[in-house]
Amino acid sequence: MDFEQSAKSRDYTKRVRQFIKEHIAPIEKQHWDEIHEQRHGGDWKSWRIPDHVEKLKAMAKAQGLWNLFLPDPELGAGLSVLDYAPIAEETGRSLMAPEIFNCNAPDTGNMEVLWKYGNAAQKEQWLKPLLAGEIRSVFFMTEPDVASSDATNMRATAIIEGDEIVLNGKKWWSSGVGDPRCKIGIFMALTPNEQLGRHSQHSMVLVPMDTPGVSIERMLPVFGDYDEPHGHGEVHFKNVRLPLGNVIAGPGRGFEIAQGRLGPGRIHHCMRCLGAAEQGLDLAIARGMARTAFGKPLLNLGGNRERIADARIAIDQARLLTLYAAWKIDKVGPLQAMTEISAIKVVAPNVLQSVTDMAMQIHGGAGMSRDTPLSGFFAQARSLRLADGPDEVHKGVIARIELAKRGYSK
Ligand SMILES: Cc1cc2nc3c(=O)[nH]c(=O)nc-3n(C[C@H](O)[C@H](O)[C@H](O)COP(=O)(O)OP(=O)(O)OC[C@H]3O[C@@H](n4cnc5c(N)ncnc54)[C@H](O)[C@@H]3O)c2cc1C
Structure with missing residues (x-):
């Protein structure tokens, strides 16, 4: 097993991190405030995309930070799943970033389907504008x-x-x-x-x-x-x-395609969960050190330091499992990596949920507000424990494979 990032992947990761720092992070809060201010509840016909989204997309595209998820070297960045992992993790630190790099769900999964299974006409009509970020x-x-x-x-x-x-x-x-x-x-x-x-x-x-x-x-x-x-x-x-x-x-080929679609797509979610969890941990530490109660920084009260350590341990364990699943997909394909894909699909959203919960608690009331991305991360984690298959279904897959290895077929 070798999880070493290639030089190309390291370069993309660095540039994506810098782009988020320079262009996305400074406006992210304003972006969500703008969206929520123009909110019309469930009246989706009046929903609008703020102008800066398309401007940022154009900028990312011009810098070659575009379609990084797609292994095709001509249409995408040509990265392996393993090499894409740290890049997706960077984008996961921000709720807005994945779209800016045209690396957001569900479009990535749908593009992969068209790339792998679409015919020439379907690719021309739908894959092309999706890859261009036009639709x-x-x-x-x-x-x-x-x-x-x-x-x-x-x-x-x-x-x-x-x-x-x-x-x-x-x-x-x-x-x-x-x-x-x-x-x-x-x-x-x-x-x-x-x-x-x-x-x-x-x-x-x-x-x-x-x-x-x-x-x-x-x-x-x-x-x-x-x-x-x-x-x-x-x-x-x-x-x-x-x-x-x-x-x-x-x-009649729907199931076959669904297996292929959900393999790498599921793991992209997991990579982004790690970035969100890292961001949650950063926020928890910053808040916990800056705010004082009972004469001490919040982090020095009760079991809070231990909670920080637990978060670090959980994120690093989840990262290793993600990299292992990515490496296995690259080596033997998603169908032979079902245990690893299902395992990380259970672990990563749960780690994000628990780290975010801890970070929200350290933030007190602010943790529940929109002043930080924490409530958004929490909703993301909780949703992902259902979307692309509930935790229990993935555990069922793992158990079935374990039993089959030992000759039990039911
Ligand atoms: C925010 C969000 C976004 C989503 N996006 C999409 C999307 O874009 N496209 C799409 O098609 N779907 C999407 N989904 C749907 C999601 O994939 C389904 O909710 C999920 O597959 C579960 O199906 P269900 O809701 O019918 O739950 P059910 O099938 O009714 O299952 C309910 C519960 O039963 C239990 N259960 C089920 N099977 C087992 C088992 N084998 N062992 C033990 N317990 C079990 C689990 O606790 C499970 O959560 C999304 C869901 C959410 C919340």
Whole structure:
């Protein structure tokens, strides 16, 4: 095992850190204040993107700090998953940064799908503008009416009729659908075929958001916050007709694509969690040393120093596990690294949640406000313990593999 960062990755990490320090950190608080001031609750049609976002994106792109997640050397930075880890960690320190470098979810996962499985026409029409940062995208998998942690429960349908595919069903927690720049969705649904097995019954279909029959019914708040201008929507599909050419890789290949999509995408979230946790630890120490109670800095009271040590231990353990999972994906591919991917998918959000909780506590009332990014990090961590599969489902995967190694198949 070798987790050594390449010179190229070290250079990108340094430049991303510097860019965030110079251009993002100084305006980040103002950015979120602006978004929350123009807030209209769940009325997503009035959500707007502040002008500085596109300016910063153009600046990052001009400096080559763009699409760093994509292993393709022509379309992206050509970095291995291991080499991308420290860069994603840097961007995770800020809630705003990932988008500025065109390295934000769910677009990265959707771009990876199109890059790996899309045909030339699909790449031209949708991958190109996504890579250019001109449009944004959404991934429609979870459904309100069934337990979606088991994807075989899915009820939405994608039925072939001649040279068209017809979509029906309801999806929710569709992240990014409220963004006025969101133009394309990847819709996963049942395409029943008795000739094929249980995992060949689903298709992934590209759905332009302005297709007749697609309607955003509402935005779902996370802890009362609509996460504007991104948003998590409930979207209904009623007799949505699209050319068969909109199916990615062909009907019935949805599960196969989902495995590929969620592998590296899941681990990108984990890398960003580490950056957020480091930022939380920095803030906890700064606050705890600067503020005094009962005659001492807060950090010197009670068990607070021990809590700082626990946070350091937990973050470093999580980083090693993340790097191990990244290294394994590079070596043997995501399907052979399922234990490691599931393990870090459980560990990283939980570490972020506990470190952020500690940092919020040291901040007292301020920790609950928007004066720091801590409440945003907490919502991110708590959401990630569900999004891309709940903790329990990932533990189930790990246990199944462990049992199978010992000959137990049930
Ligand atoms: C902020 C946010 C953003 C999201 N973004 C997206 C998105 O962009 N696109 C998308 O399609 N989905 C998205 N999701 C949805 C997310 O992926 C689902 O919520 C998740 O997969 C769980 O599905 P469910 O909500 O139907 O829960 P259910 O399937 O009803 O599960 C509920 C609970 O049951 C328990 N459980 C389930 N299975 C097991 C098991 N095997 N063992 C033990 N306990 C179990 C777990 O505690 C689980 O949390 C998002 C969710 C959130 C909160």
